[in-house]
Amino acid sequence: MNFDLSEEQHALRESLHSYLRNNYQFEQRQATVAGPEPFNRALWQECADLGWLALPFAPEQGGLGGSAIELMLLFEQCGRFLVVEPFLETVLMAGGVLKRLRGNDIDTRLNAIIAGRTQGALAHGEPQHCDERGSVRCTATYQGGAFALSGRKAVIYNAPTADFFIVSATAGAVAPGLARGDLCLFLVDSHQPGLALTPYQTVDGRCAAEVNLNGASVDSRLLLCSGDKAEQLIRSVFDDVALALAAESIGAMDVLVSETARYISHRKQFGQPIAEFQSLQHSLADMYMASELARSLVYAAAIKLRDGAQDASLFLAAAKAKADKSAVFVAHNAIQLHGGIATTDELKIGHYLKRITVSANLYGSRASRVRRFWQARCEPSKQSSSPELAA
Amino acid sequence: MNFDLSEEQHALRESLHSYLRNNYQFEQRQATVAGPEPFNRALWQECADLGWLALPFAPEQGGLGGSAIELMLLFEQCGRFLVVEPFLETVLMAGGVLKRLRGNDIDTRLNAIIAGRTQGALAHGEPQHCDERGSVRCTATYQGGAFALSGRKAVIYNAPTADFFIVSATAGAVAPGLARGDLCLFLVDSHQPGLALTPYQTVDGRCAAEVNLNGASVDSRLLLCSGDKAEQLIRSVFDDVALALAAESIGAMDVLVSETARYISHRKQFGQPIAEFQSLQHSLADMYMASELARSLVYAAAIKLRDGAQDASLFLAAAKAKADKSAVFVAHNAIQLHGGIATTDELKIGHYLKRITVSANLYGSRASRVRRFWQARCEPSKQSSSPELAA
Amino acid sequence: MNLELTPQDMAFRQEVQAFLTSALTPHMRRAGLRTTSIFSEFEASMSFQRALHDQGWAAPDWSLEYGGTDWSQMQKAIFHEECQRANSPATSSIGIQMLGPMIIRYGTTEQKRVLLPRILSTADVWCQGYSEPEAGSDLASLQMKAEKVGDDYVLNGSKIWTSLAHHANKMFCLVRTRKSEKPQAGISFLLVDLDLPGITVSPIVSLDGEVEQCQVFFEDVRVASSQRLGEENQGWEIAKYLLEHERGGYSYYVALDKQLSQIKTMASSACSEGDVPFIEDPVFTAELAELEIDKLALEYTEYRLKTRLEEQGKPGALSSMIKVTGTELGQALDEMAVRLRGQYLAPLQNHCLDPDFTGPCIGPVSGINVMNRYLNNRASTIYGGTAQIQRNIIARMVLAREGV
């Protein structure tokens, strides 16, 4: 057992960190957010050129074959720098669906993703969902070689810039090879008639949209997969999402702890640095502990996911639940210790809280993760009796 | 609206407090606990002579007609001084059942209680209970003018000294005026054949017993009441118990907050009173707040109970839940702030924790109280839409 | 001990209800519903304030002779309750709750005559200039200089966290008029016209993207010494009096009730696992019940304080306890509401919070203000004395009680 990065992993972290330090200072990030484009397309192209968009894809798909560890390293840095570019949406979610399938068409799209030439979005969430396992109410009705898609997808990040969507829907009528109620995943072009967006900015500086499907007629060749396979695929993609968001949070917490330590050391009140006040010291200690404890569990989950361990999903649920709780706690305390200045748009502290809050609620509630953890824990067949050292 | 005590209530509190201050110093209390008798019978007789055992009973029963407010005042002082004498068990529980019934026999017993001449116990709790509303498994089987009682009653406080028991059981076979499954309350003499005790001391310095009923044959005239009336009676008695224990806790918290404030002011480490450490100050502030917030809710519950308000049970559940949580919090912090010395048998601090822990778990879990509160809250018919000022 | 209201109080409640039914416009009610901090949309606040003024209710805490009321503490609480239930916008607390009582206590006859009616009528809109960039919790260390030149003070420095300065025409502020051993001893209290030359009001954008706070810069601003409240160097005493008033004049439970009721509405439609609404999820309701019990405990503590105030006047450290508990409980409810909002906390749609807006918005309308309020209320444990400072005050009181 060890928690050391390999030399290559160290180098990856180093290059991500140094690139973002040079190109993604908070002021630069805020300029992007305030600008007319949803994100910095030039920077996106540089990331493609640096190979980072290729990280999660297999070499035979033109990727670098990075594992869950490399994903974690990527998103930890995204979390540190509050990166708004759609690594999660295009690469991990839309790309994550495609990379788990086979076909020439798919390889072409993956190549375009890797090259930074196309944007995607996974249109799965619906208004009533409390997590990604909620029942899908969008319907796909088969009619003569095509499916008519109808329904509403909620808060689809990156939708306004997406060139294509992966849309989930349930089979509403009998179609070749499908049972009524089967989950189906479709590849839908952004220009598809019957697909309409209500776009908006988000509190964490990105863009998203409500996606309305009004009988959008999609050729049956664009049905990517269905049934159990589709269910499993969605779960796998959202396991990656959970890891990525948890990794973002540990990056964010690191910054919040450091910034707070530095601020309270320099800020003086009552004739002394406020770091001299024991109650502030103890808050800082609690922030640090929350951050480190979450980090450990995220490491464990990443390793389990890489290794395809049977209890990987259990660990991901635990890691995300812990990271969410810790990150909210750390952000709240960072604001409290900074005082008024951290309640302004000008300081980056509050922007971490916004991202952390979105991360904790966008793709499933914390309560549902805890419940999922418990259910997995109670299925002894699916895992070893204890996830500790037991051989 | 006001929260002031009347002159008589002030006087009652004063006399209770001054009597206990003179007769119930911690060393005296510990001598009683260590002694051969379960409690101080001479002191009990004095309390009878002072009229305190008569408090909750109606004047026509020979009592003083004290309301829930007077009960609260009595038990607040019991809580302050960690009184082990069976005010709760004999007066409020056994006496509390009897006072809600009518009959010459009953008046005789009430007189004996008020005079301090008899001890009672309410044998209701059973091993599987999570609160007093749990289903009763003790059975009462009717056979020719008598009931055979069988089953087990768990952790019955004061049982070893009780002269009589109120025993709850469910009607097991058809008997005059009873349906199968009806809850019945019986008056059972402590010498009753078929009744056997396993007595023990308790962690909070009192005595209790497991009560085993092995077909104890009880004359049907000793069936006190049954059915809905019995259910209602049990609930009323345990409402009183909840108030009494919550009042104990606010008395206990008051002492813990004061003692801790005094200790940290005098204890020196690092060349200064440890009260100079801000983290200790903040713990003390939190203890004080917990204590005062609980006190307010206990006051409100006592007034509601006295007034027979429709939402009195709701308030009692809330007050007990809040008092339990607050008292545990306060006791934990009192120990933490005292340090090692409070983990010894010699200091009174830890004895408050023991009593508080028993109080929070003996007659129902905190979780069940919170649930009960919520259920009552969701029944709009039974209460005004909001328990606030609404007229 | 009793919880009953007097027949007078019940009649009073009906009177307030009747007034609100007629006085509140839909615009004001929308402003009340869409409030995301302790302030509501400015114009709606002012309109409501004027309606109250017409009724003679603009300043419940002032004495009758200055245009206030003779309401009991309980009537004030009833008034506050009914306003919240009817979704009134928040009234302008700065002039009425904060400055007014100080003028009444420390002002000259002339100051009272001129200034108090203008506060009531909204002719003057005041902001408070206390904090400075280097003087937050340690307010006494404030540095803004007021040099006496002839009969004027010449002001240099800046004030920060001045709420609503961008709407105000006046500021009351603490300035340094003397260097002294004890910093508290050299502070004076000035009443400043914001249109004087040399004053720059610079808005501060909050986390929700809106402006409620400002920084105000002073460069050689000349203020006539007649604009001083109280004696020179008496400022700290006045501010202390005011701080106590600020803490005493509010009922937290009323706002918490409103949050709870919003949460219940949201929880009836938002789905927990398996398409079951949260309000039927036992894990959720157990948590909500705990918070509701905490709210009740605070509510009755506030009543206890109010009935005590009736007799004794000064709230003392108890008001610190109520502030800490009220704000921290409010934050806990904000967090719960955010969780119920789920994915819909993400869309940025500040325009929907404008009381003039009546179009569609993204996600259920019942929780439209939830995310912004959550962000803004993080400041509630910072302003008006941080939670840390309040706990220091409480601890000092508990220690002092034991004579130590």
Added chain:
Amino acid sequence: MNLELTPQDMAFRQEVQAFLTSALTPHMRRAGLRTTSIFSEFEASMSFQRALHDQGWAAPDWSLEYGGTDWSQMQKAIFHEECQRANSPATSSIGIQMLGPMIIRYGTTEQKRVLLPRILSTADVWCQGYSEPEAGSDLASLQMKAEKVGDDYVLNGSKIWTSLAHHANKMFCLVRTRKSEKPQAGISFLLVDLDLPGITVSPIVSLDGEVEQCQVFFEDVRVASSQRLGEENQGWEIAKYLLEHERGGYSYYVALDKQLSQIKTMASSACSEGDVPFIEDPVFTAELAELEIDKLALEYTEYRLKTRLEEQGKPGALSSMIKVTGTELGQALDEMAVRLRGQYLAPLQNHCLDPDFTGPCIGPVSGINVMNRYLNNRASTIYGGTAQIQRNIIARMVLAREGV
């Protein structure tokens, strides 16, 4: 990054299991199961210690040449896990975990030769004399005087919270050998026979009614200066080294796992509302799941620390973090177990906790130790550096990391 054990580790685990199967008597296992603090019943502990000694495993942390082992950190964790799973009694940590490493580091050849084997064999039972009535968190202010008279030290004063002093024949203690500006600079480290004239051991009854701690009084006790460890006035340095060792040598997650598994057993039979066992009550399981997630986070943090220790040696402030988290989580689990125990926490039945006892007890046997452990573990955030002191240490480290 990987979580896998090496084949050697897996073989080692089997070896430990096999050893425990044969070495543990039913008496020892009962002592393990009925443990209510960090100590198990004394005789059972000693027996187990001797069995370990026979196997050569008595002191995993010592180096091989002194009778220790060459186990990796991971093997030590495996050993600790398997001992707990097999319900071994706790071993005597004071001599082995605390004193041994100090003798190895600071002892003379003679001290090592004589003392170390006697620790391993249980011939000597040590207790620790650090704290004094007036020197708790502020250990450096200790006052127990050791005056040099000829070749002896003459000791006067008292030590408190000396665990197991009533069973021990030896005490290592810190004494004041010099008054100095910096109190740390005048402290020496002595090894004292408890049967010396002038020593009185006075047991302290804990909240659970049992004795684990003592106060030890010294009146003109003469100790030969050869019984000093290290140099005169080097005591503080030695103690600091030891404190770090004390914090590093323990795996909290192992004990927490045992608490969790006991809770699950209790929750399968104890009833929540409506005769449903707690383990099927969603409110209960949500809370339990949170604690289990917290335990996992601590567990992997301990692994991270262990694998780092392998390379770097000193645990530093991370061990403070693990101590705070481990003890506070342990207390949370204690509280949960107490709630599950319900009414049955009330009966006082310490006799059932004796490993010799095999009769009936009141209430389910699975939770028989729960109330006593709850009471005793309130001290876990006090001894060995209070939770407050640990947080001070952590904060200092975080601030220092930022170069401030």
